[in-house]
Amino acid sequence: MLSLTIDGKAVSASRGQTVLQAARLHGIEIPTLCHHPDLSPVGSCRLCVVEIVGDAPFATACMLPVRENMAVRTSTPAIVQARRAVLEMLLVRYDDEAQPETNSEFMRWVRQYGARRPALPQTPARFAADTDPHPFIRVDLNKCILCTRCVRACADVQGRFVWGVAGRGEAAHIVAGSTPPCWKPAASHAALARRSVPPERWPTEMRCNNKAPIERSQRSAPIAAWVVAWTSMYGKRRSYA
Secondary structure (H helix, E strand, O other), rough: OOEEEEEEEEEEOOOOHHHHHHHHHHOOOOOOOOOOOOOOOOOOOOOEEEEOOOOOOOOOOOEEEEEEEEEEOOOOHHHHHHHHHHHHHHHHOOOOOOOOOOOOHHHHHHHOOOOOOOOOOOOOOOOOOOOOOOOOOOOOHHHOOOOOOHHHHHHHHHOOEEEEOOOHHOOEEEOOOOOOOOOOOOOHHHHHHHOOOOHHHHHOEEEOOOOOOOOOOOOOOOOOOOOOOOHOOOOOOOOOO
Protein backbone atom coordinates (compact mmCIF):
# COMPACT_ATOMS: atom_id res chain seq x y z
CA MET A 1 0.00 0.00 0.00
CA LEU A 2 1.10 3.54 -0.73
CA SER A 3 0.62 6.49 1.60
CA LEU A 4 -0.40 9.92 0.35
CA THR A 5 -2.44 12.93 1.40
CA ILE A 6 -5.54 14.32 -0.33
CA ASP A 7 -6.62 17.76 0.85
CA GLY A 8 -4.51 17.23 3.96
CA LYS A 9 -6.12 13.89 4.79
CA ALA A 10 -3.75 10.92 5.10
CA VAL A 11 -4.97 8.04 2.95
CA SER A 12 -3.62 4.77 1.58
CA ALA A 13 -4.03 3.33 -1.88
CA SER A 14 -2.91 0.29 -3.81
CA ARG A 15 -0.15 0.62 -6.35
CA GLY A 16 -1.71 1.15 -9.77
CA GLN A 17 -4.78 2.97 -8.48
CA THR A 18 -5.46 6.45 -9.78
CA VAL A 19 -5.85 9.57 -7.67
CA LEU A 20 -9.56 9.55 -8.52
CA GLN A 21 -9.98 5.96 -7.32
CA ALA A 22 -8.07 6.69 -4.11
CA ALA A 23 -10.13 9.80 -3.43
CA ARG A 24 -13.45 8.06 -3.97
CA LEU A 25 -12.34 5.13 -1.85
CA HIS A 26 -11.91 7.54 1.04
CA GLY A 27 -15.09 9.54 0.45
CA ILE A 28 -13.46 12.53 -1.24
CA GLU A 29 -15.50 13.77 -4.18
CA ILE A 30 -13.78 14.79 -7.39
CA PRO A 31 -16.17 15.72 -10.22
CA THR A 32 -16.06 13.85 -13.51
CA LEU A 33 -17.97 13.82 -16.77
CA CYS A 34 -16.21 11.37 -19.08
CA HIS A 35 -15.20 8.83 -16.42
CA HIS A 36 -16.97 5.52 -15.84
CA PRO A 37 -15.49 2.77 -13.65
CA ASP A 38 -16.22 0.07 -16.26
CA LEU A 39 -14.58 1.91 -19.15
CA SER A 40 -11.06 2.87 -20.08
CA PRO A 41 -10.17 6.35 -18.79
CA VAL A 42 -9.51 9.07 -21.34
CA GLY A 43 -9.24 12.24 -19.24
CA SER A 44 -10.92 14.24 -21.98
CA CYS A 45 -13.45 16.28 -19.99
CA ARG A 46 -10.78 17.83 -17.72
CA LEU A 47 -13.29 18.32 -14.92
CA CYS A 48 -11.31 16.08 -12.55
CA VAL A 49 -8.18 18.25 -12.59
CA VAL A 50 -6.25 18.36 -9.32
CA GLU A 51 -3.02 19.91 -8.12
CA ILE A 52 -0.02 17.82 -7.08
CA VAL A 53 2.34 19.64 -4.76
CA GLY A 54 5.70 20.02 -6.47
CA ASP A 55 4.40 18.99 -9.91
CA ALA A 56 2.89 20.77 -12.91
CA PRO A 57 -0.12 22.98 -12.08
CA PHE A 58 -2.90 20.58 -13.08
CA ALA A 59 -3.26 16.83 -13.62
CA THR A 60 -6.30 14.71 -14.44
CA ALA A 61 -7.15 12.59 -11.40
CA CYS A 62 -8.70 9.82 -13.50
CA MET A 63 -5.42 9.22 -15.36
CA LEU A 64 -2.80 9.93 -12.68
CA PRO A 65 -1.45 6.92 -10.73
CA VAL A 66 -0.88 7.42 -7.03
CA ARG A 67 2.68 7.70 -5.73
CA GLU A 68 4.22 7.32 -2.32
CA ASN A 69 4.05 10.56 -0.30
CA MET A 70 2.05 12.33 -3.02
CA ALA A 71 0.23 15.45 -1.80
CA VAL A 72 -2.98 16.14 -3.73
CA ARG A 73 -5.20 19.20 -3.62
CA THR A 74 -8.67 18.88 -5.12
CA SER A 75 -10.44 22.18 -4.52
CA THR A 76 -8.08 25.16 -4.53
CA PRO A 77 -9.36 28.45 -5.99
CA ALA A 78 -7.38 27.79 -9.18
CA ILE A 79 -8.96 24.35 -9.55
CA VAL A 80 -12.46 25.73 -8.99
CA GLN A 81 -11.84 28.39 -11.61
CA ALA A 82 -10.52 25.81 -14.09
CA ARG A 83 -13.54 23.55 -13.60
CA ARG A 84 -15.92 26.46 -14.01
CA ALA A 85 -14.18 27.36 -17.28
CA VAL A 86 -14.56 23.78 -18.55
CA LEU A 87 -18.28 23.78 -17.77
CA GLU A 88 -18.81 27.16 -19.41
CA MET A 89 -17.08 25.95 -22.57
CA LEU A 90 -19.41 22.96 -22.64
CA LEU A 91 -22.41 25.22 -22.14
CA VAL A 92 -21.53 27.04 -25.36
CA ARG A 93 -22.61 24.03 -27.41
CA TYR A 94 -25.14 22.58 -24.97
CA ASP A 95 -28.76 23.29 -25.95
CA ASP A 96 -31.74 21.85 -24.09
CA GLU A 97 -34.31 24.31 -25.39
CA ALA A 98 -36.37 21.51 -26.94
CA GLN A 99 -36.70 19.81 -23.53
CA PRO A 100 -35.15 21.83 -20.68
CA GLU A 101 -33.65 19.89 -17.81
CA THR A 102 -32.16 20.74 -14.45
CA ASN A 103 -31.64 17.35 -12.80
CA SER A 104 -28.76 15.79 -14.74
CA GLU A 105 -25.32 15.40 -13.24
CA PHE A 106 -23.95 17.82 -15.79
CA MET A 107 -26.35 20.50 -14.57
CA ARG A 108 -25.47 19.59 -10.98
CA TRP A 109 -21.83 20.52 -11.63
CA VAL A 110 -22.92 23.62 -13.51
CA ARG A 111 -24.85 24.77 -10.45
CA GLN A 112 -22.18 23.72 -7.95
CA TYR A 113 -19.42 25.64 -9.71
CA GLY A 114 -21.56 28.62 -10.62
CA ALA A 115 -20.95 28.20 -14.34
CA ARG A 116 -22.83 30.52 -16.69
CA ARG A 117 -23.43 30.24 -20.39
CA PRO A 118 -21.10 32.75 -22.08
CA ALA A 119 -22.79 35.84 -23.49
CA LEU A 120 -22.58 35.02 -27.18
CA PRO A 121 -24.94 35.82 -30.04
CA GLN A 122 -27.85 33.40 -30.01
CA THR A 123 -27.67 30.81 -32.77
CA PRO A 124 -30.15 28.15 -33.87
CA ALA A 125 -29.76 24.60 -32.59
CA ARG A 126 -27.02 22.76 -34.42
CA PHE A 127 -29.06 19.57 -34.82
CA ALA A 128 -32.73 18.83 -35.31
CA ALA A 129 -34.03 16.84 -32.34
CA ASP A 130 -35.85 13.52 -32.68
CA THR A 131 -35.26 13.05 -36.40
CA ASP A 132 -33.92 9.50 -36.19
CA PRO A 133 -36.51 6.86 -37.23
CA HIS A 134 -35.55 4.42 -34.45
CA PRO A 135 -38.79 3.39 -32.67
CA PHE A 136 -37.19 3.17 -29.20
CA ILE A 137 -34.51 5.87 -29.15
CA ARG A 138 -34.95 9.61 -29.11
CA VAL A 139 -31.82 11.45 -30.23
CA ASP A 140 -31.01 15.05 -29.34
CA LEU A 141 -27.39 15.73 -30.19
CA ASN A 142 -27.73 19.30 -28.95
CA LYS A 143 -27.34 17.90 -25.42
CA CYS A 144 -24.29 15.78 -26.20
CA ILE A 145 -21.05 17.02 -24.61
CA LEU A 146 -18.91 14.35 -26.30
CA CYS A 147 -17.92 12.49 -23.16
CA THR A 148 -17.64 9.41 -25.47
CA ARG A 149 -18.86 7.03 -22.78
CA CYS A 150 -21.30 5.46 -25.23
CA VAL A 151 -18.50 5.02 -27.78
CA ARG A 152 -16.18 3.39 -25.27
CA ALA A 153 -18.90 1.13 -23.86
CA CYS A 154 -19.51 -0.28 -27.31
CA ALA A 155 -15.80 -0.61 -28.10
CA ASP A 156 -14.29 -1.63 -24.74
CA VAL A 157 -16.96 -3.96 -23.42
CA GLN A 158 -18.61 -5.48 -26.49
CA GLY A 159 -15.88 -4.86 -29.05
CA ARG A 160 -18.42 -3.93 -31.71
CA PHE A 161 -17.30 -0.38 -32.54
CA VAL A 162 -20.77 0.67 -33.68
CA TRP A 163 -20.71 4.15 -32.19
CA GLY A 164 -18.11 6.73 -33.09
CA VAL A 165 -17.29 10.42 -33.36
CA ALA A 166 -17.45 12.14 -36.75
CA GLY A 167 -16.14 15.56 -37.63
CA ARG A 168 -13.58 17.73 -35.91
CA GLY A 169 -13.70 20.64 -33.52
CA GLU A 170 -17.09 22.33 -33.37
CA ALA A 171 -18.42 19.92 -36.02
CA ALA A 172 -17.66 16.80 -33.95
CA HIS A 173 -20.71 14.68 -33.14
CA ILE A 174 -21.72 11.12 -32.31
CA VAL A 175 -22.63 8.80 -35.17
CA ALA A 176 -23.77 5.19 -35.47
CA GLY A 177 -21.53 3.34 -37.91
CA SER A 178 -21.03 5.45 -41.03
CA THR A 179 -23.94 7.72 -40.05
CA PRO A 180 -26.93 5.44 -40.70
CA PRO A 181 -30.04 5.90 -38.57
CA CYS A 182 -29.76 4.48 -35.05
CA TRP A 183 -32.17 1.64 -35.76
CA LYS A 184 -29.75 -0.07 -38.14
CA PRO A 185 -27.00 -1.10 -35.67
CA ALA A 186 -27.92 -4.09 -33.49
CA ALA A 187 -30.06 -3.07 -30.55
CA SER A 188 -27.82 -4.94 -28.12
CA HIS A 189 -24.95 -2.62 -29.00
CA ALA A 190 -27.08 0.44 -28.34
CA ALA A 191 -28.24 -1.19 -25.11
CA LEU A 192 -24.71 -1.37 -23.81
CA ALA A 193 -24.13 2.27 -24.67
CA ARG A 194 -27.33 3.04 -22.81
CA ARG A 195 -25.88 1.41 -19.69
CA SER A 196 -23.20 4.13 -19.62
CA VAL A 197 -25.69 6.99 -19.90
CA PRO A 198 -26.99 8.78 -16.79
CA PRO A 199 -30.48 7.49 -16.00
CA GLU A 200 -31.58 10.90 -14.77
CA ARG A 201 -31.23 12.16 -18.35
CA TRP A 202 -33.46 9.52 -19.97
CA PRO A 203 -36.85 11.24 -19.68
CA THR A 204 -35.76 14.42 -21.44
CA GLU A 205 -33.58 12.86 -24.11
CA MET A 206 -34.86 9.37 -24.79
CA ARG A 207 -38.45 8.28 -24.75
CA CYS A 208 -40.03 4.99 -25.65
CA ASN A 209 -42.59 4.22 -28.36
CA ASN A 210 -45.20 6.98 -28.10
CA LYS A 211 -42.73 9.34 -26.39
CA ALA A 212 -43.98 8.52 -22.88
CA PRO A 213 -41.10 8.78 -20.39
CA ILE A 214 -39.24 5.58 -19.70
CA GLU A 215 -38.71 4.61 -16.08
CA ARG A 216 -35.86 6.28 -14.20
CA SER A 217 -33.22 4.56 -12.14
CA GLN A 218 -31.91 6.08 -8.92
CA ARG A 219 -28.34 5.53 -10.05
CA SER A 220 -26.38 8.74 -10.61
CA ALA A 221 -23.70 8.69 -13.26
CA PRO A 222 -21.90 11.24 -15.39
CA ILE A 223 -23.15 12.14 -18.82
CA ALA A 224 -23.69 11.24 -22.48
CA ALA A 225 -26.58 13.19 -23.69
CA TRP A 226 -27.65 11.36 -26.76
CA VAL A 227 -28.42 7.64 -26.77
CA VAL A 228 -30.45 5.30 -24.60
CA ALA A 229 -31.94 2.02 -25.84
CA TRP A 230 -34.54 -0.40 -24.59
CA THR A 231 -33.75 -4.02 -25.19
CA SER A 232 -37.40 -4.88 -24.82
CA MET A 233 -37.14 -4.86 -28.57
CA TYR A 234 -35.26 -8.15 -28.26
CA GLY A 235 -35.34 -9.08 -24.60
CA LYS A 236 -34.87 -7.75 -21.10
CA ARG A 237 -33.76 -4.15 -20.62
CA ARG A 238 -30.24 -3.98 -19.22
CA SER A 239 -28.84 -1.49 -16.77
CA TYR A 240 -25.80 -0.68 -14.66
CA ALA A 241 -28.18 0.38 -11.92
